Amino acid sequence: MIRLINLCQTYRTTHMETTALDNINLHVCKGEFVAVMGPSGCGKSTLLNIIGMIDSAVSGEYWFNGEEIGKRSENDLVDLRKRNIGFIFQNFNLIDDLSVEENVALPLLYLGVSKSERKAKVAEALAVVGLENRAKHKPQELSGGQQQRVAVARSVVGDPKLIVADEPTGNLDTKNGEDVMQMLETLRRRGATILMVTHSPEHGACADRIISMLDGKIVNNSPIHLVATANI
Secondary structure, eight states, X not given: OEEEEEEEEEEEOSSOEEEEXXXXXXXXXXXXXXXXXXXXXXXXXXXXXXXXXSSOOSEEEEEETTEEOTTSOHHHHHHHHHHHEEEEETTOOOOTTSOHHHHHHHHHHHTTOOHHHHHHHHHHHHHHTTOGGGTTSOGGGSOHHHHHHHHHHHHHTTOOSEEEEESTTTTSOHHHHHHHHHHXXXXXXXXXXEEEEOSOHHXXXXXXXXXXXXXTEEEEXXXXXXXXXXXX
């Protein structure tokens, strides 16, 4: 599903240039659950942003579902992203003025899904995370764990091919963190491809493969079930 070839990303200021990603080569298969780990500043979030089509690399190739997308326009990437990728963030990123069901429905609104179909899909997504009885509540009326469940529901409501999770358990206690990991495993069994950044070795071990990063490079690509391809 995802193939990165010699991918590089640099950020320039007036006086210096910083290399965020240095010749990254990576292959993620459809249906695979991959954890990305490493110290702060190692390039994890940059890698996630490029794979999630939020940012673009300065050089190298990014293949998504058999198509090289590195040279596509920003509008094309926006359309490709909203049709194929769901996001889960550490800070939930819910809209306080909207109800739970309205937050979950947002990706479907962007896709132009009809009202009746939105209602059915939102109900299904909330059932997956066990929040059917909280549909009319506002985010501030929920616990942190419940808010992250809403974020998970929002990420999957449009049946994305890829779920990008940036520290999805980072703001949760142990029990709620374990619940989120169980939900991600359920989604993987249902066919989703998952790319997750985490600092937790226990949560990283739930993945099929752990990618370790340091100074913008992949320094270890450790398979649990699948053979990794750090060098394609």
